[in-house]
Amino acid sequence: xxxxxxxxxxxxxxxxxxxxxxxxxxxxxxxxxxxxxxxxxxxxxxxxxxxxxxxxxxxxxxxxxxxxxxxxxxxxxxxxxxxxxxxxxxxxxxxxxxxxxxxxxxxxxxxxxxxxxxxxxxxxxxxxxxxxxxxxxxxxxxxxxxxxxxxxxxxxxxxxxxxxxxxxxxxxxxxxxxxxxxxxxxxxxxxxxxxxxxxxxxxxxxxxxxxxxxxxxxxxxxxxxxxxxxxxxxxxxxxxxxxxxxxxxxxxxxxxxxxxxxxxxxxxxxxxxxxxxxxxxxxxxxxxxxxxxxxxxxxxxxxxxxxxxxxxxxxxxxxxxxxxxxxxxxxxxxxxxxxxxxxxxxxxxxxxxxxxxxxxxxxxxxxxxxxxxxxxxxxxxxxxxxxxxxxxxxxxxxxxxxxxxxxxxxxxxxxxxxxxxxxxxxxxxxxxxxxxxxxxxxxxxxxxxxxxxxxxxxxxxxxxxxxxxxxxxxxxxxxxxxxxxxxxxxxxxxxxxxxxxxxxxxxxxxxxxxxxxxxxxxxxxxxxxxxxxxxxxxxxxxxxxxxxxxxxxxxxxxxxxxxxxxxxxxxxxxxxxxxxxxxxxxxxxxxxxxxxxxxxxxxxxxxxxxxxxxxxxxxxxxxxxxxxxxxxxxxxxxxxxxxxxxxxxxxxxxxxxxxxxxxxxxxxxxxxxxxxxxxxxxxxxxxxxxxxxxxxxxxxxxxxxxxxxxxxxxxxxxxxxxxxxxxxxxxxxxxxxxxxxxxxxxxxxxxxxxxxxxxxxxxxxxxxxxxxxxxxxxxxxxxxxxxxxxxxxxxxxxxxxxxxxxxxxxxxxxxxxxxxxxxxxxxxxxxxxxxxxxxxxxxxxxxxxxxxxxxxxxxxxxxxxxxxxxxxxxxxxxxxxxxxxx
Numbered sequence: 001x002x003x004x005x006x007x008x009x010x011x012x013x014x015x016x017x018x019x020x021x022x023x024x025x026x027x028x029x030x031x032x033x034x035x036x037x038x039x040x041x042x043x044x045x046x047x048x049x050x051x052x053x054x055x056x057x058x059x060x061x062x063x064x065x066x067x068x069x070x071x072x073x074x075x076x077x078x079x080x081x082x083x084x085x086x087x088x089x090x091x092x093x094x095x096x097x098x099x100x101x102x103x104x105x106x107x108x109x110x111x112x113x114x115x116x117x118x119x120x121x122x123x124x125x126x127x128x129x130x131x132x133x134x135x136x137x138x139x140x141x142x143x144x145x146x147x148x149x150x151x152x153x154x155x156x157x158x159x160x161x162x163x164x165x166x167x168x169x170x171x172x173x174x175x176x177x178x179x180x181x182x183x184x185x186x187x188x189x190x191x192x193x194x195x196x197x198x199x200x201x202x203x204x205x206x207x208x209x210x211x212x213x214x215x216x217x218x219x220x221x222x223x224x225x226x227x228x229x230x231x232x233x234x235x236x237x238x239x240x241x242x243x244x245x246x247x248x249x250x251x252x253x254x255x256x257x258x259x260x261x262x263x264x265x266x267x268x269x270x271x272x273x274x275x276x277x278x279x280x281x282x283x284x285x286x287x288x289x290x291x292x293x294x295x296x297x298x299x300x301x302x303x304x305x306x307x308x309x310x311x312x313x314x315x316x317x318x319x320x321x322x323x324x325x326x327x328x329x330x331x332x333x334x335x336x337x338x339x340x341x342x343x344x345x346x347x348x349x350x351x352x353x354x355x356x357x358x359x360x361x362x363x364x365x366x367x368x369x370x371x372x373x374x375x376x377x378x379x380x381x382x383x384x385x386x387x388x389x390x391x392x393x394x395x396x397x398x399x400x401x402x403x404x405x406x407x408x409x410x411x412x413x414x415x416x417x418x419x420x421x422x423x424x425x426x427x428x429x430x431x432x433x434x435x436x437x438x439x440x441x442x443x444x445x446x447x448x449x450x451x452x453x454x455x456x457x458x459x460x461x462x463x464x465x466x467x468x469x470x471x472x473x474x475x476x477x478x479x480x481x482x483x484x485x486x487x488x489x490x491x492x493x494x495x496x497x498x499x500x501x502x503x504x505x506x507x508x509x510x511x512x513x514x515x516x517x518x519x520x521x522x523x524x525x526x527x528x529x530x531x532x533x534x535x536x537x538x539x540x541x542x543x544x545x546x547x548x549x550x551x552x553x554x555x556x557x558x559x560x561x562x563x564x565x566x567x568x569x570x571x572x573x574x575x576x577x578x579x580x581x582x583x584x585x586x587x588x589x590x591x592x593x594x595x596x597x598x599x600x601x602x603x604x605x606x607x608x609x610x611x612x613x614x615x616x617x618x619x620x621x622x623x624x625x626x627x628x629x630x631x632x633x634x635x636x637x638x639x640x641x642x643x644x645x646x647x648x649x650x651x652x653x654x655x656x657x658x659x660x661x662x663x664x665x666x667x668x669x670x671x672x673x674x675x676x677x678x679x680x681x682x683x684x685x686x687x688x689x690x691x692x693x694x695x696x697x698x699x700x701x702x703x704x705x706x707x708x709x710x711x712x713x714x715x716x717x718x719x720x721x722x723x724x725x726x727x728x729x730x731x732x733x734x735x736x737x738x739x740x741x742x743x744x745x746x747x748x749x750x751x752x753x754x755x756x757x758x759x760x761x762x763x764x765x766x767x768x769x770x771x772x773x774x775x776x777x778x779x780x781x782x783x784x785x786x787x788x789x790x791x792x793x794x795x796x797x798x799x800x801x802x803x804x805x806x807x808x809x810x811x812x813x814x815x816x817x818x819x820x821x822x823x824x825x826x827x828x829x830x831x832x833x834x835x836x837x838x839x840x841x842x843x844x845x846x847x848x849x850x851x852x853x854x855x856x857x858x859x860x861x862x863x864x865x866x867x868x869x870x871x872x873x874x875x876x877x878x879x880x881x882x883x884x885x886x
Contacts, residue, residue: 005052027271059105119131127251296348319382319465332352335352354450414785422464513655514602521594536584545570628811665875673870675762678762776803776808823861851878
């Protein structure tokens with residue numbers, strides 16, 4: 001058995017892990033199946049991994065264990081499992097049986113006892129053992145042959161990792177757990193002795209008995225705590241020590257058979273497609289003989305024939321192969337098409353560059369491809385379609401019928417998914433491994449697809465297109481089942497094409513202005529540094545948290561606001577709270593702001609000005625956040641400051657092209673309007689309908705005074721509460737922000753909710769609904785799963801409540817700006833184009849002669865993006881630079 005490897009799966013650990021980590025899937029009859037689906041995938045992946053030879057699942061038996069018999073309070077305080085999980089757990093044994101995986105549970109013992117016993121028996125028989133669990137109790141049996149294993153991350157953890165992680169050995173685990181106890185299981189330990197202290201004591205004295213025999217060397221408080229623990233010591237040891245279980249099945253019974261069949265009845269009962277869980281087929285090594293399965297075009301006649309066949313299908317996936325990841329610089333090497341069958345008859349590759357085969361002349365092919373991609377009867381699919389659309393745009397080919405994108409479908413189904421990439425989705429949803437890019441080109445050397453044999457690229461590209469087509473069918477069916485198809489087809493897919501055009505347009509930048517602004521800010525930074533040196537001395541490093549803390553709290557005697565594990569915090573919120581007490585915190589804030597502006601933007605922005613266009617073409621990520629807001633990079637234009645005068649100065653470098661003007665509009669208090677819409681609070685809605693200054697109005701209502709009598713301080717407090725509500729503002733946070741006592745902040749929040757009871761009701765109902773459903777939902781129906789809402793940890797639940805509320809409101813605001821962009825993109829007059837989106841602000845570049853029409857189209861697009869119970873307001877500004885319209 002020396003080459004055998006046994007994997008032991010902790011069934012309850014993975015059941016809970018999958019329940020909280022999976023979206024709330026449902027099967028026939030609407031019953032929950034998300035945990036079972038994920039568990040079936042785990043078993044399938046383990047069977048086919050090639051890394052293990054034996055597999056078994058262990059679970060707790062329904063009968064009480066010996067631990068409850070000796071200590072009735074054992075695990076008594078644990079809350080019941082969530083209802084959707086309780087409904088699925090009884091079906092887990094049937095799923096294991098249907099999956100041809102043995103399940104072991106023994107009356108009177110916990111799964112950990114069974115797991116440890118099997119692990120030791122297997123190791124004694126010469127097997128390698130992988131315990132699939134994160135339960136700390138199993139650390140007792142770790143050895144060179146017995147290790148824990150995370151199959152997803154491919155991480156093994158043995159004695160060396162335990163020592164590095166906790167500074168203890170497997171032989172010390174029982175003593176270590178006895179000392180720290182286990183609050184989750186209600187097991188008593190030594191009060192006040194935590195993991196670090198326990199490890200230090202064991203390092204010093206070797207064992208718990210060693211600690212007890214040297215107790216006189218410890219502090220008086222530790223002696224007192226240990227003395228109180230001694231009567232409980234044997235009970236704790238009995239509860240923590242894993243027991244050997246007799247009469248377990250023979251290890252040979254866990255051997256994964258070479259041939260086995262799954263029980264289709266059980267899988268169908270859960271609504272699972274059986275072929276996704278079948279053993280992975282043995283794939284023969286790819287060779288030249290497989291070239292026949294890829295239809296490779298060699299001339300224009302062949303191209304016409306392929307396009308004609310694809311046209312009959314009506315819905316076609318496409319994929320480009322290029323020489324660069326930057327669309328503006330990417331040369332088109334080839335184009336893959338797929339329209340259904342994956343046996344070669346429904347897929348083709350059109351090579352424009354490459355080695356060892358006839359090539360199609362791209363210039364001659366363009367008219368055919370342009371007619372194909374603009375055919376109103378056709379619908380197109382692409383993975384990360386924005387990139388492919390931009391590549392084709394660069395080559396004069398327009399895609400006008402984008403209809404799907406698996407990346408966007410995956411993101412809509414689960415915004416928090418580990419990846420939305422094609423390889424990951426193919427593995428996850430089709431159960432197949434794609435040809436890796438690294439097997440086609442040498443990425444490290446900079447090799448491109450143009451330097452590879454056409455036959456190799458054809459297989460790779462055609463497979464990408466086929467997987468895209470198949471994934472779209474699968475994921476779009478899932479979207480339809482969950483009511484997300486409208487958000488996909490009406491918003492996210494067309495928005496990808498809109499983003500492609502916006503990125504391709506870019507924004508003009510004057511590099512000489514960037515140089516001037518940098519010089520100005522560098523001069524200002526020098527004066528700030530003089531002030532810092534005057535107070536802190538010549539050796540002070542403003543980037544050192546340790547030196548900063550010493551200066552603030554020891555030398556200047558300023559109060560400590562918050563602490564971290566390493567000492568007093570010196571982050572921006574702390575400096576903000578201290579800036580009115582001494583000039584030094586303000587100087588530090590200025591230093592941080594200026595160094596960021598110079599280093600992050602002014603030194604880097606010139607690198608992103610394209611040498612041909614003279615414009616910056618940022619990359620906007622549609623799937624970069626779970627709320628739906630865009631993120632951007634290369635460069636990050638989303639974070640260019642707007643409020644500070646120094647940050648705004650940079651905007652003067654972003655200019656209108658000759659003969660054009662810039663038009664800008666942003667939503668007025670969009671998130672508060674969304675809140676008023678959702679809450680149906682009559683007072684808030686009436687204020688927005690009248691066009692009131694909403695912060696002054698709220699301050700007046702809370703304070704019980706006329707609007708004209710509201711003080712600036714009262715308005716600031718109302719503004720902080722208005723926006724803070726969306727992010728779960730607490731009294732502590734408000735007090736820090738406004739520099740007022742916490743009690744006063746709490747009174748303001750209480751008065752706000754008393755006056756605007758509709759808001760409080762909405763918040764409570766939104767959190768309750770998200771908890772019941774497992775996800776928060778936006779105006780457009782997009783979902784964000786919030787597993788924290790059902791956590792046993794109070795802080796995690798509170799975080800989940802903030803996420804649920806914020807995702808509903810901010811996510812809906814994101815929906816609105818996307819709808820506005822789609823309307824703007826379609827409604828602008830000739831020559832005008834959308835060039836930038838920054839949060840709730842849109843920027844349009846329009847020919848001077850069409851500026852009025854473009855301004856009207858921009859405003860109409862924004863105010864008409866959605867019909868809310870309150871009006872949407874957006875005022876258009878025009879100017880020569882971005883600063884002019886800010």
